[in-house]
Amino acid sequence: MSVTTSGTLGRAPVADPAPASRRPAGRRRRAGSFAGENRRLKWLMLSPALGFVGLLIVFPLVFTLNLSLTDAFGAVNAGSQHVGLLNFGDALTDTRRFWPAVGRTVGFTVGAVVLETVLGLALAVLLRRPFRGMRVVRTVLMVPLLATPVAVGILWLLILDPTNGIANHLLGYLGVPPQEFLGSVRQSLPVLMLIDVWQWTPMMTLLFLAGLSTLPEEPEEAARVDGAGVWQRFWFVILPMLAPTLITALVLRAVDALKTFDILYATKGPGGGSDFEVETLNVYAYGLTFDYQEYGLAAAVLVLFTIFIVGVVALLRRGSGKESA
Amino acid sequence: MSATAPATYRASSSPRPQALRTDRRLTAWSWVRAALIVVVCLVLALPVVWMIAAAFKTNVQVTDPSVGLFFTPTLENFGNVLADGEIVRSLGNSALVGVVSTVLSALVAVPAAWAVGRFRMRRTGSLVLVARIVPAVSLLVPWYYIFAQLGLVGSYTVLVLSHMFVSVPLILWIMIGFFEGLPIELEEAARTDGLSAFGAFRHIALPLAAPGTATACVLAFIFSWNNFMFALILADETTKTMPVALYNFISYASTDWGGLMAASTLMIVPVLLAAVFGQKFLVAGLTAGATKG
Known part of the structure; x- marks a missing residue:
């Protein structure tokens, strides 16, 4: 999963359409012209890590929170019922x-x-x-x-x-x-x-x-x-x-x-x-x-x-x- | 030497005898300091030395405390342990899971660390701390629950993913500080010269960050190598890692002290080598981020 995401990362700047076109900051040449491209790249670079954190940390934590309200016991595929704060x-x-x-x-x-x-x-x-x-x-x-x-x-x-x-x-x-x-x-x-x-x-x-x-x-x-x-x-x-x-x-x-x-x-x-x-x-x-x-x-x-x-x-x-x- | 030790200076009316006395005190203190440092080193190192020595003893010698550090060494324990396919396989599993999880973690974490460090996303970066705070068991329960239903428990995939839970935040943590320390001007100059933003990362920031990345990866590997809890649950007989094999060894071979010590020695040798040869970098990596407050 992580390999493919970083693969897209590599291709990202090539497929970059019209950098910084709709940004007024584009007028300030020195500092601002890279802002649009920067912003997209920033999130592209972060997405594998954020995906990892979401999938393997946040989701399991929510799962644990939910599990704590059930009577799950025994086999993992046995059904369970919500029992509130019991x-x-x-x-x-x-x-x-x-x-x-x-x-x-x-x-x-x-x-x-x-x-x-x-x-x-x-x-x-x-x-x-x-x-x-x-x-x-x-x-x-x-x-x-x-x-x-x-x-x-x-x-x-x-x-x-x-x-x-x-x-x-x-x-x-x-x-x-x-x-x-x-x-x-x-x-x-x-x-x-x-x-x-x-x-x-x-x-x-x-x-x-x-x-x-x-x-x-x-x-x-x-x-x-x-x-x-x-x-x-x-x-x-x-x-x-x-x-x-x-x-x-x-x-x-x-x-x-x-x-x-x-x-x-x-x-x-x-x-x-x-x-x-x-x-x-x-x-x-x-x-x-x-x-x-x-x-x-x-x-x-x-x-x-x-x-x-x-x-x-x-x-x-x-x-x-x-x-x- | 003497100038480096802290001294007690006191206001005095007669400077010359005072200076003499201070000198004497300084020398005395540097001897005390040297002695204290030696004692501390012995306390920290001797238990490990004792274990390694025990790995070279016969089982009779191991259980006789009057046999100290001077005896005829034998390789019998290592021979027995290495003839045991289970231990060898577990060492291989540990190395495999460690390398794969570290490489994948670096692929995920280094670009993210660059983004956080470059664009001053401190709040996003502090999410890393969440991963340090959360007890691993609270992730292990849902992982086990889900992976068991998918029939994936026991596979290398699950082991690698679980070990990444430790190494992704670790590499992020070290590399954010590292990228923040790199001067942004170099990347800006490259951008002005026509490199794309990703190009600036790929050709400027990444090579400059190579020492930091290496440090982070070595530490990530060590933490994966040392990890016990994940494999204890998520591995099966064929995929179990060395710490789990060691744990099983305690329970079924409590009398084979020599073998147990040989296996433990095999476990910590790579770490010892890293500590000896990478001391400076590993200290920098371990203490990264702690002095910024």
Whole structure:
């Protein structure tokens, strides 16, 4: 589909009839004469992407919205009936699976994002000034965040294995008794949160380093001349200037953390473990759909989840607006 | 070196001893800084090194934590894994789906990014963010529902289309910023010299954007290569990608740690190579758009 559309794209300028004829702007030679042709080309260039977004994103979203109002269940070609907001009522009164999943999603995200922001910022300040070996360090930073999440899950399963893992072996030297880690109901979610911190702190650092490199030197220099110490310069000069980058990084990371799936599913399996101990909203919705074929209820959970994510993004953006104003 | 480290300057009545003290503090700080940087690198790299090392151990050595990083390596695990047709096929599937979805995504997204960047269509461009916000499962449900009724679940077409959901917005996002950074004057000059608008894109903007496109495509490939969720549902036994094969490996071979580590190593080697050789470009691509506020 996309190939043929871009094929028409190639032919478009040739079959272009009478450019800019009915536009008064055509009189202004320099800037205006291309306007008509530009406008047509603009939409031609955009149409494959817009078609893609419409067909594979907007339409499915509307489909999900519609599905959430039905009792679709079981086989995909079994008929379904509209049941109004029944699914939403079911989800919002479900204190066994839905609300605990909300709690885990929020806990996981807040814990991971706060740690990643603080550590990422500290690391960015540490790496900010050039030094020999910066290239190597940047490469090392890329490894956790580009590594396949399922493989990352597997490597931590090996390290954290309760009986044969190196983690308990090393803890033994410190006199700490062996831990269950991912084998325990209580420790699983915090451990996975720390793995997320290991994997995504480098991303925050790279974003902050990019932001720091665009900042002017003068304000910090001026503060130094005025006698501001390291902490004062960081808190009152660098951090406020870095705020836009900080907020963008926070929004992007929070959105991805809320949707974490691969590593939870790879290490704990369907349902987030025997006691649903790492079942976040994403894992829950996934299980409802593909393990239980509860399409209607799953769609309702997904609609609520999406609204929740949009709310978080709006909230963070609003907070940033106040800060920079 | 010492001038690069942040120092604590304080107003002082006697400049000379102060300068001495500052110097000493600077050297001390650069040592602390160097030590901290080394610790951070070890924390980030050692788990991956441990996994790769484990791939070269016998199964007895893997489960004995006192066998550290110094042992006689064996290729037995890789031999076993590569003799397993399923793993090889899955690696091939991952490469195929990654390449095709990346190429198609670039064909769709690069012209669109040019239009958004050139004609300042920021609002249209911000639609990209919608694709980042929406949980993939909420698309997977209708896709599965529709494709299952069409009998398409398990086909490469469906896998490629689903992976494009990630790569089209990613390439758009990176390339919009890239085209905005190109000076418009070059294209205008070409237009004045008689090139059509499309010609200006094809012969001026596109060649100039080649490094950005390459970066975006490498990242798109990596994200497709890493993707787990779509293939978990939309692939069948013959079309499943490597992350799904790895996931199945966990459940049926939890005792074959060596094989599991060898398979995981095969999975992340291409990504490691990209990180080592394309470090500078990939960092630029990953952080694109974040500093504009």
